[in-house]
Amino acid sequence: MATQMQQAREGRITDAMKIVAEEERIPVETIRERVANGTIAICANINHKNLRPRGVGEGLRVKVNANIGTSSTFPDIEPELEKLDEAVRCGADAVMDLSTGNNIDVSRQRIIEHSPIMVGTVPLYQATVRSIREHGAVVEMTDDDILETIEQQAKDGADFMTLHCGVTRSAIERMRRQGRVMDIVSRGGSFIAGWMLHNEMENPLYEHYDDILDICEKYDVTISLGDGMRPGCTADATDRGQLTELITLGELVDRAWKRGVQVMVEGPGHVPYDQIEANMKLEKRLCRHAPFYVLGPLVTDIAPGYDHITAAIGGTLAAVSGADFLCYVTPAEHLALPTIEDVHTGVITSRIAAHAADLVRGVPGAREWDLEMAKARKVLDWNRQMELAIDPDLAKKKRGARNPADEGACSMCGDYCAVEIINKYFHKENCPCQD
Template identity: 50%
Template sequence: MDYTTQMDAAKKGIITWEMDTVAKKEGMEVETLRELVAKGRVAIPANKNHKALNPEGVGEGLRTKINVNLGVSKDCKSFEVEMEKVKAALEMKAEAIMDLSSYGKTAEFRKALIEMSPAMIGTVPVYDAVGFYDKELSDITVDEFFQVVEKHAEDGVDFVTIHAGLNRETINTFKRNKRLTNIVSRGGSLMYAWMELNNAENPFYEHYDRLLDICEKYDLTLSLGDACRPGSINDSTDACQIKELMVLGELTLRAWERNVQIIIEGPGHMAINEIASNMILEKKLCHGAPFYVLGPIVTDIAPGYDHITSAIGGAIAAANGADFLCYVTPAEHLRLPNLEDMKEGIIATKIAAHAADIAKNIKGARDWDNEMSTARQELNWNKMFDLAIDPEKARRYRKESTPEHEDSCTMCGKMCSMRNMNKIMSGKNINILRTDE
């Protein structure tokens, strides 16, 4: 192999199998894609040890991708239940799965996931560290943190979330600027606690080159986590969030010098009117690196419906430059999502991603909608079901309320505009009250 990472290959003018695969999926000239990867505008997370991977690109000019969070926890530790969710997520064509396992058979689950998944796999190694070492957080050493990262990389994880931007300067900014919800990032709060308890710098910031060594060795994409993402709309776009984003921009350039691919994680909870400007800020401060947003959730009042609040924010964010959406389920803020919650979260996020792709004029995005519109005009119900983002639900709704006339539905009956326009435009009479066809 004449290159170490996808970015290294791209800078050397080498077209990798992964680049060729992504270019074909996106309908993009492979040379254009190579240039974007070389500049860091597109990342292709593809660990050398993930043999089942069907690679995807994340970034400028590409379809908006979605990620599904899964994994075992202390309160919900069934390996089998989570694996059923994995299978469903893959059937629903999620491009990425993040294994957020924090208890029990984490290594076994991760390895099984990587072995079976064509989707890219991400993890947050700090979640795994406490259980892996069976030690209190404050007692974990710097070496042990890095050993867990390397273990995940060796297993074949394609991208890892590391909260390296939460350094002492960022913490001081946080302390000087009061928030309603403090630090809501789980990984960020764990790193904050470790730093405070040990009166130490963030090891992933202080020893960043050591982290880059691991990434370069395995072609592990670094997803720079947003420890200071807002956990309420009150806290968005504050000094703490922006300070961390500035640090992440500096870390991005250092990673690119080492040919390590970068994705930047972003907010969080955020009012609608702030979303577009936040996308501009990220792209500016982080030099056009791909942006991965968690929502944004646009209002804090809807537990049980946060797949909707997040889809609203996600669509606006992606239409204004975000490249990668983390799904949110109806169970957000309440419990670990079950299978049905996961499905609803995936559908809502896919809708947001597709709506944004239309706004961004992504090649071929409108074709799907135009096919659906044609099927509706033709009253071709089976084709409509086949084209639906959730065919199962569409078929079930139709079956649950059968119309008198097949060329209509129970909403409009023979007043159906499509039915009547088709008749009139073909020179026929319409028969709303008469019983003849």
């Protein structure tokens, strides 16, 4: 079966393109054209049967991903499925299964089977766990371990895969010569860098890129080119290692598109606010405007417990400047495996950042949503405000806890509500306090 990109280039409009066009309020021919040229990716593995496709990229609503998955400390899949349900309920567009606990295959298969939204994976995690169990060390991982894992995850229905193909020996050497505070913080990046340094060989994901393209073409898996050299603190942002990897990723985008394989590019983690716009424009320039998927960026390093906020600050500017897909950051970032409450907070916070950018990007429906909320506030229509709230349950809880049931204004202003006062004297006919 042809990929979405291959069909788009042949002039065919797929069912997935129709669904994306309807959701985005954009002509379906525009979707087809942008899928054909690679600026939109529709991450939809042919084996993910209950998926409602979504598009990522040019002119579309900024999408939000939630990370879930088991760990060696918490290997039970059931809580992760509950987190998946919560992420979907909160409006996430994708989840990534980052499982490293027991029975990784079963965890992934159950998540994909359960998920109506895009599912991403990181095959290197499973290949590493497999290598440790079978060979005793990460550095004993074989090329077959990696390729067989990618094939299995594609066969199971993963819609997109983070693959750290750009962590090359030259990128590592440039990073080493320049020096870094935190070296490599990407888990996948550290796995492959450790393997390369120990074996004194080039990255097998880079060396076997054509084999990977064969697999992804077969199942229509979107490659998400991982940022294994991303900065782990603001002091390391926009350095030689990061930019060397980005140049390589741009070349890998070209090779994927030549085969008709869809691709996204992943972006930096910790970036000072004044460097974010430049980072986004560099990616778009070097990677030919491929969809850009960013973690954060986190604009400061000093806020453990509040990193969902530091990421939202950076995420809004990133999306305004060109990023198309935000990976959520939860209050547990840098601290622990997130709880279901952390997942809720992370998704909602990232959605706020994404929507703030949508307003600036001119995404259809974004300004209308804000305008409807403003109109409801003007007449103190609390029911309508709750309907329009991005987190209705929290809004209702806050409203109900601190206001009398029949109160028109809120208890912040009480008898001195600005809305009531101006309506009384400026728009008498709209005032909810008039008989």
